Amino acid sequence: MKKIKLHVARYICVVLALFTFLSFQNIEAQNKKKKNKKDAATEAPAPPVKKEKTIAELVKTSRKIDGLFPIYQDTITGSLQMIVSKNQIDKEFIYFSQIADGVLDAGRVIRGSYMGSEVFKIEKYFDKIEFVIQNTSFYFDPENPLSKSKDANISNGNIASITIAAQDKAKGLYLIKADDLFLAETLAQIKRPSSPGESPTSFKLGNLNKDKTKINAINNYAENTNLEVEYVYSSPSILNKGSNAIADGRNVSIKVFHSLIAMPNNDYEERFDDPRVGYFTTQVDDKTTTNSIPYRDLIHRWNLIKKDPNAAISEPVEPITWWIENSTPLEWRETIANAVLQWNVAFEKAGFKNALVVKIQPDDATWDAGDLRYNVLRWTSSPEPPFGGYGPSFVNPKTGQILGADIMLEFAHFTNRVFYDKIYSLASLDAPFETSENKQTDYTYCSLGHQLQEEVMFANATAMASANSDYQMERIKKESMTALIMHEVGHTLGLNHNMKASQLYSPEQLNDASFIEGKCLTASVMDYAALNVTRDRSKQGQYDDVAVGPYDIWAIQLGYKPFASESEHQALLSESTKPEHIFGNDADDMRTPGKAIDPRVNVSDQSNDQIAWSIDRIELSNDLMKTVKTKFRKQGESYQELRRVYYLLSGQKGSAANTISRFIGGVYVDRAMAGQTGETQPYTPVSLKDQKRAMGALSKYIFAPDAFDVPNDLFNYLAMQRRGFNFRTPEDPKIHNQVLTYQKNVLNHLLHYNTLQRISDSELYGNAYKLSAFMTDLNNAIFKADINGTVNSFRQNLQLEYTNMLTAMLTGKLSSSYSNTAKSMALYNLKNIRTMANATGDIASIAHKLHLRTLIDNVLEEVK
Numbered sequence: 055m056k057k058i059k060l061h062v063a064r065y066i067c068v069v070l071a072l073f074t075f076l077s078f079q080n081i082e083a084q085n086k087k088k089k090n091k092k093d094a095a096t097e098a099p100a101p102p103v104k105k106e107k108t109i110a111e112l113v114k115t116s117r118k119i120d121g122l123f124p125i126y127q128d129t130i131t132g133s134l135q136m137i138v139s140k141n142q143i144d145k146e147f148i149y150f151s152q153i154a155d156g157v158l159d160a161g162r163v164i165r166g167s168y169m170g171s172e173v174f175k176i177e178k179y180f181d182k183i184e185f186v187i188q189n190t191s192f193y194f195d196p197e198n199p200l201s202k203s204k205d206a207n208i209s210n211g212n213i214a215s216i217t218i219a220a221q222d223k224a225k226g227l228y229l230i231k232a233d234d235l236f237l238a239e240t241l242a243q244i245k246r247p248s249s250p251g252e253s254p255t256s257f258k259l260g261n262l263n264k265d266k267t268k269i270n271a272i273n274n275y276a277e278n279t280n281l282e283v284e285y286v287y288s289s290p291s292i293l294n295k296g297s298n299a300i301a302d303g304r305n306v307s308i309k310v311f312h313s314l315i316a317m318p319n320n321d322y323e324e325r326f327d328d329p330r331v332g333y334f335t336t337q338v339d340d341k342t343t344t345n346s347i348p349y350r351d352l353i354h355r356w357n358l359i360k361k362d363p364n365a366a367i368s369e370p371v372e373p374i375t376w377w378i379e380n381s382t383p384l385e386w387r388e389t390i391a392n393a394v395l396q397w398n399v400a401f402e403k404a405g406f407k408n409a410l411v412v413k414i415q416p417d418d419a420t421w422d423a424g425d426l427r428y429n430v431l432r433w434t435s436s437p438e439p440p441f442g443g444y445g446p447s448f449v450n451p452k453t454g455q456i457l458g459a460d461i462m463l464e465f466a467h468f469t470n471r472v473f474y475d476k477i478y479s480l481a482s483l484d485a486p487f488e489t490s491e492n493k494q495t496d497y498t499y500c501s502l503g504h505q506l507q508e509e510v511m512f513a514n515a516t517a518m519a520s521a522n523s524d525y526q527m528e529r530i531k532k533e534s535m536t537a538l539i540m541h542e543v544g545h546t547l548g549l550n551h552n553m554k555a556s557q558l559y560s561p562e563q564l565n566d567a568s569f570i571e572g573k574c575l576t577a578s579v580m581d582y583a584a585l586n587v588t589r590d591r592s593k594q595g596q597y598d599d600v601a602v603g604p605y606d607i608w609a610i611q612l613g614y615k616p617f618a619s620e621s622e623h624q625a626l627l628s629e630s631t632k633p634e635h636i637f638g639n640d641a642d643d644m645r646t647p648g649k650a651i652d653p654r655v656n657v658s659d660q661s662n663d664q665i666a667w668s669i670d671r672i673e674l675s676n677d678l679m680k681t682v683k684t685k686f687r688k689q690g691e692s693y694q695e696l697r698r699v700y701y702l703l704s705g706q707k708g709s710a711a712n713t714i715s716r717f718i719g720g721v722y723v724d725r726a727m728a729g730q731t732g733e734t735q736p737y738t739p740v741s742l743k744d745q746k747r748a749m750g751a752l753s754k755y756i757f758a759p760d761a762f763d764v765p766n767d768l769f770n771y772l773a774m775q776r777r778g779f780n781f782r783t784p785e786d787p788k789i790h791n792q793v794l795t796y797q798k799n800v801l802n803h804l805l806h807y808n809t810l811q812r813i814s815d816s817e818l819y820g821n822a823y824k825l826s827a828f829m830t831d832l833n834n835a836i837f838k839a840d841i842n843g844t845v846n847s848f849r850q851n852l853q854l855e856y857t858n859m860l861t862a863m864l865t866g867k868l869s870s871s872y873s874n875t876a877k878s879m880a881l882y883n884l885k886n887i888r889t890m891a892n893a894t895g896d897i898a899s900i901a902h903k904l905h906l907r908t909l910i911d912n913v914l915e916e917v918k
């Protein structure tokens with residue numbers, strides 16, 4: 055803080071000095087001017103009164119692009135002027151922006167990223183036109199007198215105040231200069247500010263360079279005015295040049311589409327959110343209700359109107375049209391089109407026929423895929439793609455009406471190109487112990503592509519190692535693409551994730567090829583479920599979703615069916631308790647250690663018996679690991695593929711272990727409303743039997759001395775292919791580190807203060823697996839098998855890390871977050887370990903146990 059102040063002070067000094075200097079110069083110049091004026095006055099008559107210029111005069115050298123806001127671009131300088139008409143004053147419009155092209159180095163500013171929509175009002179203040187962003191977060195019933203004070207303590211945002219350059223009184227037109235509106239970051243903040251704690255060596259964009267920033271395209275229509283602007287950020291010298299995506303780190307271009315859109319004038323029907331179904335929403339607080347739950351959250355949905363309102367099933371007046379971008383690989387087009395149209399099954403239940411229509415962008419199309427009037431399934435093959443699929447939409451913030459959408463697909467995610475070393479090392483080693491849990495998450499961001507790619511590679515590896523592999527791999531490719539497209543289209547229809555959907559079928563049903571044929575593997579395509587890969591290869595059926603699920607069909611009805619009455623709507627909502635309508639989204643899912651409570655809401659899992667399913671997946675990975683060296687050694691090729699499969703298989707074990715761990719201390723959540731048919735109770739702790747089963751599985755498959763055994767000569771072959779000098783060094787596989795990462799990820803959840811707190815708390819309402827029993831079982835799982843003899847190097851690592859975690863509970867940075875009961879058990883376990891860790895076994899084991907005892911003695915000294 056002090057440093058900053060000093061810095062500011064120094065800056066002020068420089069500014070003052072400069073100001074003094076400039077002022078002095080100014081005075082001199084003014085004196086000269088005055089002198090000249092005086093001379094002139096004595097010699098010539100007063101100049102004529104300056105005549106105001108007309109619009110016609112000011113746009114004389116400009117090209118007019120007519121539309122919602124007519125734009126004039128000077129044909130010599132390229133500068134912009136814009137017309138605002140009198141009848142647009144005090145009216146509301148929508149502003150929307152998206153990235154046309156950017157670089158990942160600058161944050162998530164990459165092609166197709168939506169930057170959200172806002173409502174703005176145009177106001178006139180004396181000789182100025184103002185653009186004011188409206189606050190849409192609150193609702194006041196217009197009938198309520200309180201609505202008179204609806205502006206109290208609410209700030210709108212005046213983003214621009216521009217002097218009127220000329221006006222046409224007869225036609226009611228104002229001309230303003232528009233360069234500052236579009237060529238600066240006036241409408242939207244594009245450059246991400248550096249955050250405190252950011253590494254000084256990380257890549258940074260330079261300052262916005264006004265001379266280099268320019269307009270690339272202007273597309274003006276009656277309903278919207280669109281400009282593509284290329285912002286150039288320059289810096290004279292840089293420390294970090296950025297990734298290969300950047301040609302010159304001193305000059306980086308980010309292209310942005312800005313759209314000013316007329317407020318839709320239609321009879322769109324607003325619908326409000328309900329916690330039992332998952333739509334994206336615009337959050338609105340009702341400030342005039344006395345209800346204790348003042349939510350008036352608008353769900354995001356298209357304005358679908360029946361052509362024939364009386365027909366049970368009718369085509370919509372305007373269907374949701376999807377365009378397959380002309381850059382799409384030809385062999386994928388039919389699969390993609392079929393996947394999009396799967397949603398029509400759901401819309402038919404909601405009363406609409408052909409609600410979605412698919413077209414292919416002609417190769418000679420004159421429109422760009424970034425044109426907001428078209429919903430486009432787009433393809434890219436970017437450097438370091440951050441996602442495999444991303445399905446953003448933008449809405450009218452006043453109503454929730456979806457106005458446009460796109461889907462971005464990354465080619466890399468349909469290949470085997472992934473850097474597994476990176477993935478495991480990114481796994482947050484110290485996550486719950488170091489980070490805050492209130493991290494802001496963007497829930498519109500979809501990472502299904504990433505997760506799916508891992509699953510597809512795992513399924514491929516399994517198929518490659520079994521008979522009939524070409525047929526199997528073709529099937530995996532087609533089904534996973536279908537599932538990805540259905541999922542991303544689902545987002546653009548307004549649906550968010552349903553991470554609970556994989557609870558629908560049993561492991562036996564998934565292993566029954568004829569039962570699962572033609573179905574969605576879960577209740578919803580909006581899950582991040584694991585692919586269905588059977589350990590018994592003779593039972594292999596469908597790998598991924600080929601149809602939308604029963605939850606999807608129900609949810610689409612809730613969002614789109616024209617209900618005859620509110621009671622009809624409520625009756626459909628009350629079907630939320632049906633097993634096929636289960637729902638829980640990212641906010642509830644348990645992928646992050648310590649975050650949520652219901653183990654059924656999770657990613658990368660399958661079936662209504664996740665523990666059994668996870669064990670099956672671990673055993674399948676172990677089976678494959680035994681033959682991986684012979685199956686993936688390819689004549690004439692390097693061993694990089696073998697290394698990739700090794701990381702893939704061990705990663706699957708790590709992921710399955712996370713799923714199992716969430717059952718310990720887990721609490722099932724039921725969001726049914728009181729009195730609803732099928733309601734259980736909001737909170738039901740996981741049974742003792744299942745918690746014990748989870749502990750048993752972790753003990754055997756993750757913590758046991760032989761849990762990560764592989765044929766040792768496999769390690770001799772885990773080599774990367776050399777590439778120039780840009781090659782990971784040192785290159786050898788970090789085997790111990792990798793195994794410890796998977797084990798620590800599990801412990802990070804089990805020993806998270808939230809998990810331990812919940813185990814104690816839920817003992818009060820049905821949890822029979824007491825904290826003392828759980829922590830004793832965990833201690834035994836990590837020490838009992840070998841503490842009296844030789845401890846292998848994987849176990850030494852595990853035992854030491856676990857001991858460190860127990861000591862951190864007592865004396866670490868976050869020790870105050872732990873309950874006293876959890877701390878007592880940590881102390882109790884440490885003393886037990888101290889007693890058990892005798893000088894037995896080989897020299898390495900004796901040294902390891904000495905290390906353990908020393909650590910424990912130190913902490914006991916500290917807490918004395």
Ligand SMILES: [Zn+2]
Pocket residue numbers: 499500501502541545551
């Ligand atoms: Zn998603």
